[in-house]
Amino acid sequence: xxxxxxxxxxxxxxxxxxxxxxxxxxxxxxxxxxxxxxxxxxxxxxxxxxxxxxxxxxxxxxxxxxxxxxxxxxxxxxxxxxxxxxxxxxxxxxxxxxxxxxxxxxxxxxxxxxxxxxxxxxxxxxxxxxxxxxxxxxxxxxxxxxxxxxxxxxxxxxxxxxxxxxxxxxxxxxxxxxxxxxxxxxxxxxxxxxxxxxxxxxxxxxxxxxxxxxxxxxxxxxxxxxxxxxxxxxxxxxxxxxxxxxxxxxxxxxxxxxxxxxxxxxxxxxxxxxxxxxxxxxxxxxxxxxxxxxxxxxxxxxxxxxxxxxxxxxxxxxxxxxxxxxxxxxxxxxxxxxxxxxxxxxxxxxxxxxxxxxxxxxxxxxxxxxxxxxxxxxxxxxxxxxxxxxxxxxxxxxxxxxxxxxxxxxxxxxxxxxxxxxxxxxxxxxxxxxxxxxxxxxxxxxxxxxxxxxxxxxxxxxxxxxxxxxxxxxxxxxxxxxxxxxxxxxxxxxxxxxxxxxxxxxxxxxxxxxxxxxxxxxxxxxxxxxxxxxxxxxxxxxxxxxxxxxxxxxxxxxxxxxxxxxxxxxxxxxxxxxxxxxxxxxxxxxxxxxxxxxxxxxxxxxxxxxxxxxxxxxxxxxxxxxxxxxxxxxxxxxxxxxxxxxxxxxxxxxxxxxxxxxxxxxxxxxxxxxxxxxxxxxxxxxxxxxxxxxxxxxxxxxxxxxxxxxxxx
Amino acid sequence: xxxxxxxxxxxxxxxxxxxxxxxxxxxxxxxxxxxxxxxxxxxxxxxxxxxxxxxxxxxxxxxxxxxxxxxxxxxxxxxxxxxxxxxxxxxxxxxxxxxxxxxxxxxxxxxxxxxxxxxxxxxxxxxxxxxxxxxxxxxxxxxxxxxxxxxxxxxxxxxxxxxxxxxxxxxxxxxxxxxxxxxxxxxxxxxxxxxxxxxxxxxxxxxxxxxxxxxxxxxxxxxxxxxxxxxxxxxxxxxxxxxxxxxxxxxxxxxxxxxxxxxxxxxxxxxxxxxxxxxxx
Numbered sequence: 001x002x003x004x005x006x007x008x009x010x011x012x013x014x015x016x017x018x019x020x021x022x023x024x025x026x027x028x029x030x031x032x033x034x035x036x037x038x039x040x041x042x043x044x045x046x047x048x049x050x051x052x053x054x055x056x057x058x059x060x061x062x063x064x065x066x067x068x069x070x071x072x073x074x075x076x077x078x079x080x081x082x083x084x085x086x087x088x089x090x091x092x093x094x095x096x097x098x099x100x101x102x103x104x105x106x107x108x109x110x111x112x113x114x115x116x117x118x119x120x121x122x123x124x125x126x127x128x129x130x131x132x133x134x135x136x137x138x139x140x141x142x143x144x145x146x147x148x149x150x151x152x153x154x155x156x157x158x159x160x161x162x163x164x165x166x167x168x169x170x171x172x173x174x175x176x177x178x179x180x181x182x183x184x185x186x187x188x189x190x191x192x193x194x195x196x197x198x199x200x201x202x203x204x205x206x207x208x209x210x211x212x213x214x215x216x217x218x219x220x221x222x223x224x225x226x227x228x229x230x231x232x233x234x235x236x237x238x239x240x241x242x243x244x245x246x247x248x249x250x251x252x253x254x255x256x257x258x259x260x261x262x263x264x265x266x267x268x269x270x271x272x273x274x275x276x277x278x279x280x281x282x283x284x285x286x287x288x289x290x291x292x293x294x295x296x297x298x299x300x301x302x303x304x305x306x307x308x309x310x311x312x313x314x315x316x317x318x319x320x321x322x323x324x325x326x327x328x329x330x331x332x333x334x335x336x337x338x339x340x341x342x343x344x345x346x347x348x349x350x351x352x353x354x355x356x357x358x359x360x361x362x363x364x365x366x367x368x369x370x371x372x373x374x375x376x377x378x379x380x381x382x383x384x385x386x387x388x389x390x391x392x393x394x395x396x397x398x399x400x401x402x403x404x405x406x407x408x409x410x411x412x413x414x415x416x417x418x419x420x421x422x423x424x425x426x427x428x429x430x431x432x433x434x435x436x437x438x439x440x441x442x443x444x445x446x447x448x449x450x451x452x453x454x455x456x457x458x459x460x461x462x463x464x465x466x467x468x469x470x471x472x473x474x475x476x477x478x479x480x481x482x483x484x485x486x487x488x489x490x491x492x493x494x495x496x497x498x499x500x501x502x503x504x505x506x507x508x509x510x511x512x513x514x515x516x517x518x519x520x521x522x523x524x525x526x527x528x529x530x531x532x533x534x535x536x537x538x539x540x541x542x543x544x545x546x547x548x549x550x551x552x553x554x555x556x557x558x559x560x561x562x563x564x565x566x567x568x569x570x571x572x573x574x575x576x577x578x579x580x581x582x583x584x585x586x587x588x589x590x591x592x593x594x595x596x597x598x599x600x601x602x603x604x605x606x607x608x609x610x611x612x613x614x615x616x617x618x619x620x621x622x623x624x625x626x627x628x629x630x631x632x633x634x635x636x637x638x639x640x641x642x643x644x645x646x647x648x649x650x651x652x653x654x655x656x657x658x659x660x661x662x663x664x665x666x667x668x669x670x671x672x673x674x675x676x677x678x679x680x681x682x683x684x685x686x687x688x689x690x691x692x693x694x695x696x697x698x699x700x701x702x703x704x705x706x707x708x709x710x711x712x713x
Numbered sequence: 714x715x716x717x718x719x720x721x722x723x724x725x726x727x728x729x730x731x732x733x734x735x736x737x738x739x740x741x742x743x744x745x746x747x748x749x750x751x752x753x754x755x756x757x758x759x760x761x762x763x764x765x766x767x768x769x770x771x772x773x774x775x776x777x778x779x780x781x782x783x784x785x786x787x788x789x790x791x792x793x794x795x796x797x798x799x800x801x802x803x804x805x806x807x808x809x810x811x812x813x814x815x816x817x818x819x820x821x822x823x824x825x826x827x828x829x830x831x832x833x834x835x836x837x838x839x840x841x842x843x844x845x846x847x848x849x850x851x852x853x854x855x856x857x858x859x860x861x862x863x864x865x866x867x868x869x870x871x872x873x874x875x876x877x878x879x880x881x882x883x884x885x886x887x888x889x890x891x892x893x894x895x896x897x898x899x900x901x902x903x904x905x906x907x908x909x910x911x912x913x914x915x916x917x918x919x920x921x922x923x924x925x926x927x928x929x930x931x932x933x934x935x936x937x938x939x940x941x942x943x944x945x946x947x948x949x950x951x952x953x954x955x956x957x958x959x960x961x962x963x964x965x966x967x968x969x970x971x972x973x974x975x976x977x978x979x980x981x982x983x984x985x986x987x988x989x990x991x992x993x994x
Binding site for chain 1 (some may be wrong): 891979
């Protein structure tokens with residue numbers, strides 16, 4: 001399609017040249033700086049806070065300065081903006097010191113003495129499960145506890161010829177967006193305006209309205225050029241937007257709050273670590289007749305988005321496979337760790353890792369090639385999903401798998417590497433197949449009812465009015481392209497500014513790979529209507545509100561039906577080299593074939609695919625984050641290691657297109673998909689190279705050496 | 714706030730150092746990180762600072778007799794470009810940090826930082842390098858293993874500046890270097906290993922082995938090296954257990970944010986075995 005051809009990204013020049021202004025670059029007249037006093041204890045009662053005498057022009061902002069509700073409004077309202085009587089994680093904000101001179105602000109901060117009375121902390125899922133320590137959240141210490149069943153798993157297990165079990169673990173992952181979190185708030189004429197780096201302007205606005213108890217028209221949120229998000233700027237910005245806003249209201253001056261990198265790593269959200277157990281029932285012919293999956297997530301100190309993360313994790317926990325009988329249990333535990341929340345893939349990378357490794361292990365147990373084994377279970381159009389919904393459009397996994405086998409020469413290498421016994425290198429190759437549910441999970445889209453607006457202005461330009469933001473993923477380019485192509489007008493005639501909640505409708509947050517398929521879909525519809533009305537004179541406004549396609553059925557109580565209106569699909573092959581002396585892993589090459597529907601810009605798509613693969617390679621191998629007594633050991637970018645350009649594998653990707661009739665130009669979802677499914681291909685390749693089970697990521701050399709020595713014993 | 718000095722000669726630098734105890738700062742790639750402050754504020758130095766990277770007396774590489782002299786403010790990139798710099802030192806430098814950091818980081822800085830994970834150190838220990846320290850009172854030359862006494866600890870006096878590194882121009886037939894980092898660039902070492910060997914016929918004539926990041930200072934055992942000298946290559950296997958035992962005693966790594974003590978120790982010995990016997994298991 002013409003639209004698929006790559007064009008120059010509209011934000012290319014200002015970002016590459018360094019002209020783009022991020023929130024830390026903004027300095028306003030009379031602006032004050034805020035710095036956060038944070039808890040140094042994982043769980044404690046605050047007995048007293050001793051504050052030195054403040055010089056003129058310096059302020060303390062704390063729980064008493066939150067006008068209405070000292071709670072960040074999200075799914076629950078358990079998280080305070082500022083700690084009240086207890087702290088629940090190291091890094092939790094207690095108060096701000098605000099003033100004109102940064103050195104003085106720091107000096108005051110360092111003089112504040114907090115007296116704590118330590119409480120018994122809960123650090124791990126095992127800790128939380130033991131139930132021996134007082135709960136952090138509710139009576140059972142669970143942010144969510146769900147279960148759903150399809151078919152009759154009990155009967156299937158009862159008649160099983162063989163049951164194969166496995167336990168899989170995934171680690172913490174840190175977002176490491178290029179731009180640390182930051183906000184700037186002003187208070188003028190009774191209105192508070194917050195500018196900053198964010199994915200979801202209306203989440204921030206709604207949180208502020210709730211905290212302030214003010215009418216909506218006195219709260220305004222404006223997104224500024226945002227240097228990456230990956231989910232880390234989904235809910236966290238609401239917390240610090242509150243901080244900046246309360247400070248601006250108290251001082252009557254603009255207040256800037258920017259996190260330094262170490263502060264950002266220590267205090268902001270992470271990907272949920274998980275423990276996932278699989279039990280699979282096979283009949284006498286080796287065919288899978290049922291799966292039982294138990295997912296446990298460590299949610300950290302506050303609920304954030306954990307319940308929905310857990311839902312997505314569960315809904316895709318049988319992978320891209322058609323399994324007749326399924327039971328999935330999921331629990332998200334409260335712990336005294338920094339909160340975990342959204343991160344590219346949103347619970348799916350954990351459960352896809354588990355199911356893919358488990359399927360590989362079943363194939364090995366049956367003495368079969370993992371690809372041949374997995375292919376037999378691929379979902380097809382018309383099949384029912386894990387939640388008993390339906391696959392409504394064509395699935396091209398067979399064709400995609402055939403392509404990736406041919407691209408990577410999988411079979412030949414799979415046999416050859418197994419026979420090689422290198423003294424200086426061990427080679428392995430691994431395969432993974434995966435899917436991603438497009439848009440919000442479950443009832444999400446029904447609740448948010450995304451609204452998008454197109455306006456043809458008096459100057460003839462067409463303006464996109466949505467709350468979706470550019471965070472580096474290409475939204476500025478892609479959404480403009482949709483409108484320009486649908487209207488048949490030049491790209492330059494489409495205007496799309498960073499959203500300002502006083503000007504745009506709520507098209508929902510920039511999350512869940514929903515920006516193109518949902519918001520882009522609304523813009524395509526709006527553009528078509530605008531085109532039909534093009535000859536009208538003067539300004540024209542077209543507003544569209546999202547509704548699922550007719551066929552979507554969902555029971556949010558029982559978790560039955562279409563958890564997603566549509567899916568994108570992917571397959572990966574990874575080839576690795578493991579050093580047999582040190583067990584360092586080098587991911588040599590990753591091949592990927594993806595179906596994201598119609599690509600709306602081939603270079604933007606490739607950027608997302610390659611970036612996602614590299615992020616997943618880091619997740620699978622080197623991104624180690626450990627917590628010792630609630631304190632993160634890797635709190636700098638020196639110690640929290642993500643792949644550099646020379647760690648990144650060679651990457652070869654292809655697209656296979658099964659268009660989505662309700663997506664713009666047939667597009668589906670893209671952003672998360674490559675992150676969701678690559679880690680198990682890498683882990684399977686390491687497993688193949690070493691001949692030992694890789695049931696845990698990151699598969700760091702320390703872990704592999706330990707397993708190697710256990711095996712040799 | 715502290716004073717910062719920018720002398721124009723080494724003599725002026727030595728005078729300032731003597732009077733103010735100013736901390737010499739060359740590339741600053743360690744010091745600026747160690748003393749970093751809230752963005753927008755100057756770094757939190759606790760003593761005066763003296764810039765030395767521009768002093769021409771501290772720049773350059775030359776040969777004097779059978780010694781290679783590397784002046785202390787020579788950058789890592791400059792080391793890589795010089796044909797006379799020992800290959801094993803280059804192998805280590807090539808894997809340090811990134812090209813940007815190597816362009817300003819200096820060899821003198823890496824030595825004075827005295828990190829257990831300092832990557833120029835194992836090659837310098839193995840090469841029998843010495844450092845030349847100057848002050849207004851004079852000059853002294855100290856073997857590198859006597860210069861560094863512990864993590865971040867050296868015998869550098871408050872009025873001294875490390876001016877030169879002197880390396881005997883020995884040649885080796887076999888040069889083996891391995892850095893085990895957390896990734897392939899811009900990473901600190903978990904373990905590093907240097908193995909140098911000269912054979913006469915099938916006997917070991919000279920052998921040098923050094924380990925980095927697995928003890929408070931670089932591990933080198935002259936005892937173990939003595940045991941290996943004169944031995945036939947195919948006889949190493951017989952005495953290997955006693956060699957390994959020597960090193961196992963000296964290798965005392967820690968658990969930290971980059972690796973575990975267990976991994977560091979086992980991998981050090983696996984590298985030793987690989988170097989001496991050609992296989993790790």
